[in-house]
Amino acid sequence: xxxxxxxxxxxxxxxxxxxxxxxxxxxxxxxxxxxxxxxxxxxxxxxxxxxxxxxxxxxxxxxxxxxxxxxxxxxxxxxxxxxxxxxxxxxxxxxxxxxxxxxxxxxxxxxxxxxxxxxxxxxxxxxxxxxxxxxxxxxxxxxxxxxxxxxxxxxxxxxxxxxxxxxxxxxxxxxxxxxxxxxxxxxxxxxxxxxxxxxxxxxxxxxxxxxxxxxxxxxxxxxxxxxxxxxxxxxxxxxxxxxxxxxxxxxxxxxxxxxxxxxxxxxxxxxxxxxxxxxxxxxxxxxxxxxxxxxxxxxxxxxxxxxxxxxxxxxxxxxxxxxxxxxxxxxxxxxxxxxxxxxxxxxxxxxxxxxxxxxxxxxxx
Amino acid sequence: xxxxxxxxxxxxxxxxxxxxxxxxxxxxxxxxxxxxxxxxxxxxxxxxxxxxxxxxxxxxxxxxxxxxxxxxxxxxxxxxxxxxxxxxxxxxxxxxxxxxxxxxxxxxxxxxxxxxxxxxxxxxxxxxxxxxxxxxxxxxxxxxxxxxxxxxxxxxxxxxxxxxxxxxxxxxxxxxxxxxxxxxxxxxxxxxxxxxxxxxxxxxxxxxxxxxxxxxxxxxxxxxxxxxxxxxxxxxxxxxxxxxxxxxxxxxxxxxxxxxxxxxxxxxxxxxxxxxxxxxxxxxxxxxxxxxxxxxxxxxxxxxxxxxxxxxxxxxxxxxxxxxxxxxxxxxxxxxxxxxxxxxxxxxxxxxxxxxxxxxxxxxx
Numbered sequence: 053x054x055x056x057x058x059x060x061x062x063x064x065x066x067x068x069x070x071x072x073x074x075x076x077x078x079x080x081x082x083x084x085x086x087x088x089x090x091x092x093x094x095x096x097x098x099x100x101x102x103x104x105x106x107x108x109x110x111x112x113x114x115x116x117x118x119x120x121x122x123x124x125x126x127x128x129x130x131x132x133x134x135x136x137x138x139x140x141x142x143x144x145x146x147x148x149x150x151x152x153x154x155x156x157x158x159x160x161x162x163x164x165x166x167x168x169x170x171x172x173x174x175x176x177x178x179x180x181x182x183x184x185x186x187x188x189x190x191x192x193x194x195x196x197x198x199x200x201x202x203x204x205x206x207x208x209x210x211x212x213x214x215x216x217x218x219x220x221x222x223x224x225x226x227x228x229x230x231x232x233x234x235x236x237x238x239x240x241x242x243x244x245x246x247x248x249x250x251x252x253x254x255x256x257x258x259x260x261x262x263x264x265x266x267x268x269x270x271x272x273x274x275x276x277x278x279x280x281x282x283x284x285x286x287x288x289x290x291x292x293x294x295x296x297x298x299x300x301x302x303x304x305x306x307x308x309x310x311x312x313x314x315x316x317x318x319x320x321x322x323x324x325x326x327x328x329x330x331x332x333x334x335x336x337x338x339x340x341x342x343x344x345x346x347x348x349x350x351x352x353x354x355x356x357x358x359x360x361x362x363x364x365x366x367x368x369x370x371x372x373x374x375x376x377x378x379x380x381x382x383x384x385x386x387x388x389x390x391x392x393x394x395x396x397x398x399x400x401x402x403x404x405x406x407x408x409x410x411x412x413x414x415x416x417x
Numbered sequence: 418x419x420x421x422x423x424x425x426x427x428x429x430x431x432x433x434x435x436x437x438x439x440x441x442x443x444x445x446x447x448x449x450x451x452x453x454x455x456x457x458x459x460x461x462x463x464x465x466x467x468x469x470x471x472x473x474x475x476x477x478x479x480x481x482x483x484x485x486x487x488x489x490x491x492x493x494x495x496x497x498x499x500x501x502x503x504x505x506x507x508x509x510x511x512x513x514x515x516x517x518x519x520x521x522x523x524x525x526x527x528x529x530x531x532x533x534x535x536x537x538x539x540x541x542x543x544x545x546x547x548x549x550x551x552x553x554x555x556x557x558x559x560x561x562x563x564x565x566x567x568x569x570x571x572x573x574x575x576x577x578x579x580x581x582x583x584x585x586x587x588x589x590x591x592x593x594x595x596x597x598x599x600x601x602x603x604x605x606x607x608x609x610x611x612x613x614x615x616x617x618x619x620x621x622x623x624x625x626x627x628x629x630x631x632x633x634x635x636x637x638x639x640x641x642x643x644x645x646x647x648x649x650x651x652x653x654x655x656x657x658x659x660x661x662x663x664x665x666x667x668x669x670x671x672x673x674x675x676x677x678x679x680x681x682x683x684x685x686x687x688x689x690x691x692x693x694x695x696x697x698x699x700x701x702x703x704x705x706x707x708x709x710x711x712x713x714x715x716x717x718x719x720x721x722x723x724x725x726x727x728x729x730x731x732x733x734x735x736x737x738x739x740x741x742x743x744x745x746x747x748x749x750x751x752x753x754x755x756x757x758x759x760x761x762x763x764x765x766x767x768x769x770x771x772x773x774x775x776x777x778x779x780x781x782x
Contacts, residue, residue, distance in 0.1 A: 284726050
């Protein structure tokens with residue numbers, strides 16, 4: 053079918069703002085409101101341990117942060133899944149914790165233990181952070197972005213990203229992964245003024261970081277609020293929604309042409325408020341978001357991305373094909389980017405990803 | 418204020434079904450649709466390690482399961498928070514994993530590690546379960562219920578409970594706690610027929626277990642689907658909503674007078690479908706459920722219970738008072754039971770619970 057004709061159906065599309073070159077990139081077209089048939093596809097954490105070729109590079113790189121800060125190797129692992137699967141978008145290989153690291157916090161990765169940080173204990177520790185040196189310390193990331201922009205196939209969009217302030221703050225305070233978020237919540241509940249200083253510092257840092265990624269060549273942005281789903285409504289609005297809106301506004305003021313995807317994982321019914329209020333071009337849906345509800349409630353306001361259960365990719369076969377079809381047949385009727393509801397797991401058979409991409413590419417509305 | 422007069426406002430109340438004695442129990446009145454002012458209050462895991470007197474009994478009991486199966490001691494720890502705080506309801510002290518244990522699965526608790534089970538590996542392991550001996554093995558639990566019913570103050574309701582089939586199945590397959598539920602999901606996705614045999618076995622076992630608790634004296638029932646929030650919509654409907662509806666129907670067929678609270682933790686927008694379809698009298702809301710949305714979408718159909726963040730009880734003071742007031746002022750306008758959004762944490766200062774109960778008891782619409 054004629055894809056331009058498909059785009060014409062969409063009321064969001066402001067065609068005059070689009071250059072011809074950008075118009076050819078399918079991810080960007082959808083993020084600007086077009087309905088594409090079939091939809092573009094990429095997967096969160098698509099560059100990762102489920103790929104032999106990733107594990108080989110990872111083994112040469114030294115530590116995980118060494119890989120993030122090595123432009124040649126970070127570029128190489130970013131390109132690997134593009135070569136193998138032909139995804140419509142590449143996402144910069146990096147980690148949300150390079151921001152606290154660049155702010156001067158001690159961050160390290162232990163095999164099998166996830167990230168570790170020397171935790172902030174309260175507002176008095178904010179003085180140990182040094183936003184002034186952040187941009188300098190993150191130069192290798194920007195170099196990776198530039199290198200990627202020159203290396204990617206012309207049809208592949210380059211996504212830059214950052215963690216949202218709450219999610220990054222939770223790691224900075226907890227010192228790593230947590231199930232209950234009690235240290236971070238305790239600070240936020242007992243000293244909301246001090247905690248808001250940390251969140252504002254991260255709004256500043258994240259806005260600057262994303263703008264620098266765009267200057268280096270990122271064509272779209274995703275903001276990951278991976279732990280948005282642990283707050284009551286009032287705190288979700290204050291610590292997740294408002295900071296995201298502020299970052300999006302600051303980035304859009306300078307680069308209104310760059311679409312922004314927000315991933316408020318676990319927001320539940322509050323996805324509706326995020327769609328209406330955050331100012332994002334697209335929302336990434338976690339696995340639990342009901343499809344018809346999302347199509348009716350969210351998709352009239354924003355493009356949607358998601359939300360295949362990463363566990364179904366472990367199994368493949370009929371279960372995978374049915375789950376993919378369910379998503380395509382509902383969300384594919386509007387502006388939609390196929391993705392997972394969470395990062396791909398390291399035990400995923402790459403052949404299941406091949407089947408996934410084949411099924412999506414063969415699909416028509 | 419005259420509580421009978423308050424009850425008259427409510428269209429749900431079928432007064433003729435209520436005996437005079439039951440009518441005096443505030444929890445049961447709300448679960449049948451009355452709006453009470455102030456609302457009744459109890460806390461999930463209110464008998465637990467945050468209380469010195471619990472830790473003393475726990476130390477004498479031997480293992481955790483020994484405590485669950487000792488009617489005198491289980492009764493004592495159930496009564497402790499009633500004596501200290503005067504909650505409107507006591508919940509049987511037990512664990513959702515007594516069901517797999519009574520089915521013959523090996524279950525044990527290691528200090529600091531949570532529950533451990535010798536995991537089911539697939540449909541071939543279902544033959545190792547022996548539902549025929551379950552009721553006999555659970556006699557000590559029913560003895561606890563009977564003892565509690567004789568021991569509780571006349572105004573205090575006695576809640577029996579069980580885990581929902583999916584949540585219990587997840588422990589039976591994973592062999593303990595998990596972050597990703599990949600083993601259980603892998604089974605469900607790759608062998609839905611075999612997995613549904615396990616779910617149906619648990620529907621049978623759970624229905625019988627709850628009916629036996631009612632026969633022993635439980636006046637209300639709560640079904641905990643603590644891990645409902647990890648599935649896509651289709652699987653949520655199949656493995657969480659449908660089994661809960663089946664259990665509720667079976668219990669209601671025999672004991673229509675016993676109200677049932679369902680806690681589909683993390684159901685997000687699907688709380689609306691649960692309210693409309695499960696047949697529960699009340700839904701317990703997790704911490705993330707937005708208050709106004711719940712009042713408008715759910716409370717016209719069912720009584721609500723919840724949903725204070727357990728983390729705010731660690732902090733107390735102004736943060737706690739404000740969070741409590743927000744919940745009371747929205748959900749307190751309809752049939753409502755004050756509770757947490759998740760179990761109370763072991764580090765909670767008991768004085769914060771005292772303040773909580775004082776604030777609720779002083780509140781008026």
